Amino acid sequence: MASALDITAATVDPALLDLPWHLPLEDWPDENIASLPKGLSRHTVRFAHLSGYVIAIKETLADLAKREYEMLRNLGKLDVPCVEPFAIINNRTDSAGNELPSVLITRHLKFSLPYRAMWSQGLRPETATRLVDALALLLVRLHIAGFFWGDVSLSNTLFRRDAGSFAAYLVDAETGHLYDSGLSNGQRENDLEIARVNIAGELMDLVASGNAAPGVDPVATSERIMKKYRELWVELTGAETFDLAEKWKINRRIKRLNELGFDIDEMTIRTSETGSQLKIQPKVVDAGHHARRLIRLTGLDVEENQARRLLNDLDEYRRDNLRASADEEVLAHEWLSNVFEPVVLAIPKEFSGRLEPAEIFHQVLEHRWYLSENAGKDVTLAAAVDSYVKTVLVHRRDEEALITPTTGSITMPNPVKSGVIQVEEDDEDADWRDLV
Secondary structure, eight states, X not given: OOOOOEEEXXXXXXXXXXXXXXXXXXXXXXXXXXXXOOOOOSSOEEEEEETTEXXXXXXXXXXXXXXXXXXXXXXXXXXXXXXXXXXEEEOOBOTTOOBOOEEEEEEOOTTEEEGGGSOSSOBOHHHHHHHHHHXXXXXXXXXXXXXXXXXXXXXXXXXXXXXXXXXXXXXXXTTOEEOTXXXXXXXXXXXXXXXXXXXXXXXXXXXXXXXXXXXXXXXXXXXXXXXXXXXXXXXXXXXXXXXXXXXXXXXXXXXXXXXXXXXXXXXXXXXXXXXXXXXXXXXXXXXXXXXXXXXXXHOOXXXXXXXXXXHHHHHHHHHHTOOTTOOHHHHHHHHIIIIIHHHHXXXXXXXTTSSOHHHHHHHHHHHHHHHXXXXXXXXXXXXXXXXXXXXXXXXXXXXXXXXXXXXXXXXXXXXXOSSOOOEEEOTTTOOEEEEO
16 A cells, blocks of 8 residues: 655645556656656656756666755755755655655756757767866856765766757766865866766767767867866956056956856955055856846846846847937837847747747847858848848747656666667757757
8 A cells, every 4th residue: 555655846736636646657658658768867857847847867766866856946046056956755655555765856957958969960069169168067066066976977967958059967976075164276177087087988988889979079079178277267366456546447357257257246356465566356256247148128037148148139130210208118029029029929820939038039040141151141039030030940840848758767877878869969059950
């Protein structure tokens, strides 16, 4: 006889009780399973339908489930990119009364894919580089928040499109620790070394299995995260000294941080004993500079590079329609109504799940630029949308929708040999494109 479940949930959803918790995840019926690509895991992980969305379910020990659930909630409060914790379920038993593992449930991150779902003709060097760059930025943000990951890898990360780049999200926080006092240099270097070794191993596995295009260098690519991370860390946290007459360098530092997508919430400024020099050092930086400006002006909540791209178009619209009586907010509303929304609404309903609206808008702008170059004249936005839908979007598969074959459990030591979701890469941006 099955015992009463012990459920701790961040969001109350009665439909959670209807799922077959008396069965091991491996034995769940197909009607409950959402067929989505996933990465490697030490645990059995399945995706399931729940009230019109998808959840990820991981079987684990009760203490580990509780610890990771709380860690993900704390990271979410710090505005760190990570999956959203949904619930923990303990006290599971099968119909014979045998104990089953506890589960940690998180919401599936829409429009995201694990790195292993990004190959077809082979993971290209440009794509591997962009993934590593996104992971380096994520690691910097985690370290600034005082989080030691302990298992940095491509497999423990999800990636979403971000206007030609990728945005990385932490998936597995099982080994992580959050320190109120911040991380020491030794802890940061330890995480970096873990990242270097894990990424090299993951890419070597792709090369050995024939799923990497010629030119992918696992060692060089894995070492790139060290270089990229250190560059970002110095820019975001390093001290800078200059003469008192060069106070303009304070604004230059702030502008560089803004261009990287960060705002300074706090900065220390000290003068030398002689008063002839200044030393500045950012103390608190906050990611999402462009995303915050866009959401303030338009209400659109998108990735940072997408926000940067949309803001560039919005600024062009403002320059072309500048009126003395119209402030920035009014013109932003006009741009949203007259430019952005018509593009999104022009996408046929059957294609609406293939990309996020912000990514579609970015790609339409890129497509328009190429059409104009080829035609030797400006192509209208309406014509660009029509061409994009007919020649580009029609060939894509949904990145939001469910994908077959059904996902099963994949254990960490074993390379994926079959049942793989393969993805062709874009000719222009080395992204994932058609799921086959």
